[in-house]
Amino acid sequence: MSINSTAIDPTAAGDNPDEIAGITPPPPARWLRVGKSPWITRLLALVAFVIVWWFLTTPWSWHEGKPIMLPLYLPSIPDVWAAFVRSMTIHPIAAGVDRMVVGEQGYYLWQHLLATLQRIGFGLLFAIIVGIPVGLFMASFRFFNTAAEPYINFLRALPPLGYIGLLIVWFGIGNTSKIWLLFLAAFPPITIATIAGVRGIREDQIHAAQTLGAKRYQILSKVMIPATAPDLITGIRVAVGFAWTTVVAAELNNGIPGIGGLAYASGTELQTPLTIVCIIVIGITAIILDSGIKALEKVIVPWRGKA
Amino acid sequence: MTVAMDKSGGAASNAKHEKSLVVDGVRQFFGTKGAKVHALSRIDLVIEPGQFVCLAGPSGCGKTTLLRLIAGFMRPTEGQITVDGRVVSKPGSDRGMVFQAPTLYPWMDVRQNIELGLKFQGVHKAARGIESERYMKMVGLSDFAERKPYELSGGMQQRCQIARVLASDPDFVLMDEPFGALDALTRERLQEELLTIWRETGKTILFITHSVEEAVFLGSRVLVMSRRPGKIVLDEPVDLAVDGQRLPVAELRSAPAFVALRDKVRDAIQASM
Numbered sequence: 163m164s165i166n167s168t169a170i171d172p173t174a175a176g177d178n179p180d181e182i183a184g185i186t187p188p189p190p191a192r193w194l195r196v197g198k199s200p201w202i203t204r205l206l207a208l209v210a211f212v213i214v215w216w217f218l219t220t221p222w223s224w225h226e227g228k229p230i231m232l233p234l235y236l237p238s239i240p241d242v243w244a245a246f247v248r249s250m251t252i253h254p255i256a257a258g259v260d261r262m263v264v265g266e267q268g269y270y271l272w273q274h275l276l277a278t279l280q281r282i283g284f285g286l287l288f289a290i291i292v293g294i295p296v297g298l299f300m301a302s303f304r305f306f307n308t309a310a311e312p313y314i315n316f317l318r319a320l321p322p323l324g325y326i327g328l329l330i331v332w333f334g335i336g337n338t339s340k341i342w343l344l345f346l347a348a349f350p351p352i353t354i355a356t357i358a359g360v361r362g363i364r365e366d367q368i369h370a371a372q373t374l375g376a377k378r379y380q381i382l383s384k385v386m387i388p389a390t391a392p393d394l395i396t397g398i399r400v401a402v403g404f405a406w407t408t409v410v411a412a413e414l415n416n417g418i419p420g421i422g423g424l425a426y427a428s429g430t431e432l433q434t435p436l437t438i439v440c441i442i443v444i445g446i447t448a449i450i451l452d453s454g455i456k457a458l459e460k461v462i463v464p465w466r467g468k469a
Numbered sequence: 470m471t472v473a474m475d476k477s478g479g480a481a482s483n484a485k486h487e488k489s490l491v492v493d494g495v496r497q498f499f500g501t502k503g504a505k506v507h508a509l510s511r512i513d514l515v516i517e518p519g520q521f522v523c524l525a526g527p528s529g530c531g532k533t534t535l536l537r538l539i540a541g542f543m544r545p546t547e548g549q550i551t552v553d554g555r556v557v558s559k560p561g562s563d564r565g566m567v568f569q570a571p572t573l574y575p576w577m578d579v580r581q582n583i584e585l586g587l588k589f590q591g592v593h594k595a596a597r598g599i600e601s602e603r604y605m606k607m608v609g610l611s612d613f614a615e616r617k618p619y620e621l622s623g624g625m626q627q628r629c630q631i632a633r634v635l636a637s638d639p640d641f642v643l644m645d646e647p648f649g650a651l652d653a654l655t656r657e658r659l660q661e662e663l664l665t666i667w668r669e670t671g672k673t674i675l676f677i678t679h680s681v682e683e684a685v686f687l688g689s690r691v692l693v694m695s696r697r698p699g700k701i702v703l704d705e706p707v708d709l710a711v712d713g714q715r716l717p718v719a720e721l722r723s724a725p726a727f728v729a730l731r732d733k734v735r736d737a738i739q740a741s742m
Contacts, residue, residue: 369542370572374586374637375562384585388576465575468619 215239237435242442245435246271266436267427269419275443277419279338281412282405285344289401293349294394297356298386307357318350330415340412340420347408348401355397357392367447392463399455406448488563488640490516490539490673494548496698497534508534510698511548516641521667521674525681525734525740528723531699532677536643539675540566552640562586565639567647573618573624576650579629580614584636604632607666624655631663635670644676648683661685661718668715681738686729688723693734695741703737705730 410422417423425440693703
């Protein structure tokens with residue numbers, strides 16, 4: 163492979179024109195700097211990943227005609243693709259059987275995904291509605307902070323699987339208990355970020371507003387809330403991450419439709435290709451959501467890191 | 470009227486600014502009984518309307534403490550500060566403050582920052598626009614109205630802060646080493662601009678600095694504070710006028726009276742250390 167031959171090339175890092183001796187840190191070796199766009203590097207990493215996957219799951223004559231990893235543990239790429247196509251179409255329930263079914267477990271894959279996104283959306287919405295005022299209160303009133311902080315930390319320390327059973331007893335097996343779980347997972351990071359944001363405001367920024375004649379509510383709306391916004395957005399990002407990691411726990415019981423429930427159910431039924439489809443879809447959706455929040459951050463708090 | 474004042478010097482007679490500020494027997498301690506710091510030993514001071522008072526002294530002598538007490542960010546341990554007979558107990562828009570590190574709000578552009586005080590005071594949008602234009606022009610930021618503070622240089626940020634305070638029309642402008650973090654050239658230019666602005670607007674200014682040169686150049690009255698516990702050891706009017714004529718700003722630094730006074734203030738600071 164050409165990668166190996168350039169890696170040992172002794173001139174690789176030496177003739178870089180924008181390197182000023184002793185001033186700029188040495189750039190990575192030339193074979194690592196594949197281009198200016200990070201996307202080329204990422205694409206190469208993906209290709210490498212797919213090659214390894216393909217190598218591990220293809221039958222080899224030198225391996226008694228079997229793949230290195232059995233399909234039950236790591237299904238081949240065509241199997242995963244087939245599972246993906248099945249989950250998006252109406253298809254016979256099994257080969258050679260006339261009965262047709264929709265997607266998986268009676269829903270298309272996108273319906274599973276949508277159901278999960280809805281739960282996360284509601285959980286997050288309630289977490290924002292409750293978390294921000296609670297954070298503002300805790301940051302503003304010492305008494306409230308002293309009283310509430312242990313409970314927030316307690317809640318944060320609990321693994322969601324530990325209390326989903328209790329939530330089902332309280333709120334039933336339907337959507338309510340799931341949204342509650344996602345709310346409880348997303349609420350502490352938002353509250354904690356709000357507190358950090360308020361405490362991080364420079365005292366003189368408040369003083370400046372006071373000497374300009376600001377009343378209390380004006381200090382809150384014109385100074386404290388905008389000053390807290392960067393931390394808040396970070397908090398929401400963390401909360402979305404927490405909600406995603408909690409979603410499988412939320413959908414363990416009666417989680418269909420739901421992509422977390424589908425991932426769990428397919429695993430227990432040894433439908434490994436479908437499990438991998440779910441994992442890939444969950445991961446890609448999470449990345450897209452996070453990029454969306456990051457893009458929103460640039461619009462809402464352009465001053466982040468600059469002032 | 471002097472040459473340097475002729476533009477809009479009439480502002481000095483504005484009745485709204487005829488308030489004096491009295492610091493009456495103020496002492497300040499910090500910390501608890503165990504480790505008590507005596508920051509200010511008895512300060513008595515009267516600042517008359519229209520004065521440009523410069524308070525100079527070594528670092529850590531309590532200059533900033535005194536300024537923050539006057540601003541109302543804290544209450545003195547002993548004594549009181551009054552404006553027009555009323556005791557200062559909290560910050561208010563009658564005492565504007567220019568901070569050493571700019572406190573402009575990055576979520577607002579230059580114009581919004583400058584109009585903020587008027588907005589807090591409920592001034593109508595059109596009137597705010599006229600005022601912000603006037604002060605942006607005064608500090609040379611008219612072309613930067615839509616910029617965000619973090620897009621400005623340090624000197625421009627301080628100009629913006631000064632405009633923001635002036636636009637809210639306080640009776641007293643408190644300035645806490647506003648040019649301390651700037652390079653020497655920018656600093657000199659801003660000093661000249663500030664002096665011109667003071668001559669135009671007739672605002673009462675209390676300006677803190679550790680630079681003797683700056684104090685004598687800017688002030689119509691120079692105070693020197695001793696090191697901690699701070700007390701005022703020199704109170705000197707600055708009169709650099711020649712034949713009753715105020716010198717143009719650009720010629721001040723080379724005036725013989727300027728040099729003599731600078732040496733006098735420097736001796737006072739050294740004697741107090």
